[in-house]
Amino acid sequence: MRGNSAKVCEAIDAFARSHTGLVNIGELKGAIVTDLIAKHKPSVMLELGGYIGYSAILFRNALRQVGGKRFLSVEKNPLFAAVAASLIDLAGLRDTVRVVVGTGAEGIRRLHAEGSLGTQVDMVFFDHHKPSYTHDLKLCERLGLVGKGTVLVADNMILPGNPKYAAYVRASVGEKQQMAAGGEEVGNPNLQYVSRFVQNYEPSGDQDAVEITECTGIAA
Numbered sequence: 158m159r160g161n162s163a164k165v166c167e168a169i170d171a172f173a174r175s176h177t178g179l180v181n182i183g184e185l186k187g188a189i190v191t192d193l194i195a196k197h198k199p200s201v202m203l204e205l206g207g208y209i210g211y212s213a214i215l216f217r218n219a220l221r222q223v224g225g226k227r228f229l230s231v232e233k234n235p236l237f238a239a240v241a242a243s244l245i246d247l248a249g250l251r252d253t254v255r256v257v258v259g260t261g262a263e264g265i266r267r268l269h270a271e272g273s274l275g276t277q278v279d280m281v282f283f284d285h286h287k288p289s290y291t292h293d294l295k296l297c298e299r300l301g302l303v304g305k306g307t308v309l310v311a312d313n314m315i316l317p318g319n320p321k322y323a324a325y326v327r328a329s330v331g332e333k334q335q336m337a338a339g340g341e342e343v344g345n346p347n348l349q350y351v352s353r354f355v356q357n358y359e360p361s362g363d364q365d366a367v368e369i370t371e372c373t374g375i376a377a
C-alpha cells in the first residue's frame with residue numbers, strides 16, 4: 158500500500174462500508190470532483206475540512222494526473238490533521254499535499270499571506286463547518302482569490318443542506334448587490350457565478366449532493 162494512493166483510498170472505502178461513523182466524501186461523490194479536476198485541470202486546489210485525508214489523497218492523485226502542483230488542506234482538529242498527514246505520507250503524497258491546522262478562515266488568511274494560493278485559486282472544496290461555507294467563500298472573494306475560471310465545490314448540500322450558501326452562489330450580481338446593501342456580509346458581489354446541484358450518494362447509501370459553481374467573469 159505504501160506509495161499507492163489508490164490503494165490507501167480503497168482501504169478507507171472498504172472500512173467505511175463495514176463501519177459507521179466515517180464522514181469522508183466516499184467513492185461516488187468523490188468521482189464527481191475527480192471528473193471536475195480532469196476537466197478543469199487546476200494547478201492549485203484548496204480544501205476546507207480535511208478530516209483524515211481521504212479527499213486530499215483522492216483529489217491530489219487526480220490533480221497529479223493533469224499536471225497540478227499543490228493541494229492545500231485546512232483542518233481545524235489537530236488530531237484529524239495528524240491522522241491525515243500520516244495517511245498522506247503513506248500514500249506517497251507528502252511533498253505536494255500540505256495540511257494546515259486551523260479553521261477555514263485562519264487557513265485561508267495564512268495561505269494567502271504567504272502566497273501559497275497564488276493570485277487566484279483554481280479550485281476550492283468546501284467540506285468543513287457548514288455555516289462557514291458562505292463566510293469563507295466571501296473571505297476568498299474579498300482577498301481577490303476568486304476570479305474568472307475559479308471552480309467552487311461544496312459538499313453536503315442535502316445532508317444536512319446549506320440553503321444560505323446555495324442562495325449566495327445561485328444569485329445574480331444584482332441580487333448579491335441587494336444582499337450586500339441589506340447588511341449581509343460582503344464578499345465580491347460582482348463575481349458572476351454559474352452553479353449546478355449534482356446528486357449522488359454518501360458511503361452510507363444516503364442521498365446527498367454537491368454544488369458546483371464556476372466563476373464565469375466579473376461584472377464591470
Ligand SMILES: C[S@@+](CC[C@H](N)C(=O)[O-])C[C@H]1O[C@@H](n2cnc3c(N)ncnc32)[C@H](O)[C@@H]1O
Nearest residue numbers: 181182206208211212233234260261284285286
Ligand atoms: C466532513 S469532514 C471532511 C471530510 C473530508 N473532506 C473527506 O472527504 O475525506 C469535515 C471536517 O471539517 C473539520 N472542521 C469543522 N469545522 C471546521 C472549520 N471551521 N474549519 C476547518 N475545518 C473544520 C472537521 O474537524 C472535520 O474533520
